[in-house]
Amino acid sequence: MIILKSPWEIERLRVSNRLVAEVLHELARIIEPGITTLELDRFAEAFLLKRGARPAFKGYNGYPHALCTSVNEAVVHGLPSKRRLKEGDIISLDLGSVVDGYYGDAAVTIPVGQVSEDARRLLQVTKEALDRAVAAARDGNRLSDISHAVQSHVEAYGFSVVRVFVGHGIGRALHEEPQIPNFGPPGMGPLLRPGMVLALEPMVNVGSPEVVVLEDNWTAVSKDRSLSAHFEHTVVITEHTTEVLTQWD
Numbered sequence: 012m013i014i015l016k017s018p019w020e021i022e023r024l025r026v027s028n029r030l031v032a033e034v035l036h037e038l039a040r041i042i043e044p045g046i047t048t049l050e051l052d053r054f055a056e057a058f059l060l061k062r063g064a065r066p067a068f069k070g071y072n073g074y075p076h077a078l079c080t081s082v083n084e085a086v087v088h089g090l091p092s093k094r095r096l097k098e099g100d101i102i103s104l105d106l107g108s109v110v111d112g113y114y115g116d117a118a119v120t121i122p123v124g125q126v127s128e129d130a131r132r133l134l135q136v137t138k139e140a141l142d143r144a145v146a147a148a149r150d151g152n153r154l155s156d157i158s159h160a161v162q163s164h165v166e167a168y169g170f171s172v173v174r175v176f177v178g179h180g181i182g183r184a185l186h187e188e189p190q191i192p193n194f195g196p197p198g199m200g201p202l203l204r205p206g207m208v209l210a211l212e213p214m215v216n217v218g219s220p221e222v223v224v225l226e227d228n229w230t231a232v233s234k235d236r237s238l239s240a241h242f243e244h245t246v247v248i249t250e251h252t253t254e255v256l257t258q259w260d
C-alpha cells in the first residue's frame with residue numbers, strides 16, 4: 012500500500028528534506044582535494060544534530076555512519092574513511108535525516124576539481140535523468156513512467172542504469188512502498204496520486220550495469236569498475252504540480 016500524506020505531514024517532510032538539501036549544499040562547498048570522506052561524514056552528522064535532526068542512515072540495517080560517500084566506481088553505500096579525495100575524483104554524497112519522526116533523503120554527485128570529459132558527461136546525464144524522473148512523477152501518470160523516463164534518457168547516451176537498487180516511497184519510514192526501478196516500459200504499475208511522497212534516485216554506470224559489494228559489506232561498486240553517478244530527490248505529488256523537497260542549488 013502506498014501511504015498518502017496529509018498536508019500536515021507534507022509540511023513535516025518539507026522540513027526534514029529541506030535540511031538534507033541544505034547539508035548537501037554545504038558539503039559541496041567544502042569538498043576539495045585532500046579532504047577525507049570521514050570529515051564529510053562528521054560535518055554532516057554535526058550539522059543534523061545541531062538542527063535537532065537525527066541521521067536516518069546511522070544504525071539502519073547496521074550502517075555505521077550518517078553519510079554515504081561513494082567515490083568514482085562506487086555506486087552507493089560507500090563507507091566514509093580516511094581516504095583523501097583527489098583532483099579528478101567524483102563523489103556521491105547520500106544523506107538521510109529524521110525530524111519529528113519524518114524522513115528526508117537526497118543524494119548528489121560532485122566533481123572534485125577538474126574531472127575527465129567522461130565524468131562530466133556522466134554527471135550531466137544522470138542529473139538530467141533525475142530531472143526526467145521528477146517530471147514523470149505527476150498526478151495521473153503511472154509508476155513505471157518514472158522508470159521509463161530514466162532508462163530512455165540514460166541509454167540514449169550509451170550509459171547504463173543500475174538495476175539492483177531502486178527509489179522508494181518515504182514518510183515515517185526511510186523506505187516505504189512503492190519500490191521505484193530506474194528501468195522498465197512506460198504505463199505500468201500504480202497510478203500516481205496527490206499526497207504520494209517519493210524518493211527518486213537514478214544510479215548510472217558508464218559501463219555495464221552490474222554491481223558487486225566490496226568486502227566491507229557495504230560499498231557497492233560497478234563490476235567492471237567503470238565510473239558511476241547517483242542523484243536523488245524526494246518529491247511530493249500534488250494536484251497541480253510536483254514539488255521537489257530537496258532542492259539543493
Ligand code: MF3
Pocket residue numbers: 067068069071072074079088105106116117118210243
Ligand atoms: N538513499 C539510500 C536509500 O534510500 C541510502 C540508504 S543507506 C543506508 O536507500 F545506510 F541507510 F542503508
Ligand code: CO
Pocket residue numbers: 116117178179210212243
Ligand atoms: Co533513497
